[in-house]
Amino acid sequence: MFYVMCNKFNEKLGLFVLKIHMNDYSKCTYLVRWKNKLDISDTCMSFLKDENTGYKELIIGFKIIYINTYNQDTCLLTTFSAWTSQ
Numbered sequence: 608m609f610y611v612m613c614n615k616f617n618e619k620l621g622l623f624v625l626k627i628h629m630n631d632y633s634k635c636t637y638l639v640r641w642k643n644k645l646d647i648s649d650t651c652m653s654f655l656k657d658e659n660t661g662y663k664e665l666i667i668g669f670k671i672i673y674i675n676t677y678n679q680d681t682c683l684l685t686t687f688s689a690w691t692s693q
Contacts, residue, residue: 610638612667614647622647624667624682638665638682646672661685 609627616623624639649670656663663684670677 610652610665612650612652612669616640620644620646622667622669624652624665638684639667639680645674648672649677 608629611625611627613623613625614620619642621642622639623637623641626636626638628634647669649668651666651668653666653668654663655666665682665684666679667682668677668679
């Protein structure tokens with residue numbers, strides 16, 4: 608699997624995280640789909656796995672340009688439901 612974080616989708620700004628399957632690139636799932644009018648920078652993604660419970664987590668970090676805030680969010684991958692905003 609590949610995980611990709613991007614700032615634009617269909618010429619709209621936001622925060623988008625995609626999970627792409629290695630064997631079939633057409634199978635693509637949005638983990639995060641936040642539409643806003645803000646640029647981001649200084650991004651990072653980290654993965655955590657708890658061997659005892661079997662939970663897998665994706666930690667997302669990013670800085671919002673011009674506001675100068677650094678945000679971190681966690682997505683639980685074992686019981687996944689996509690984060691969206693309109």
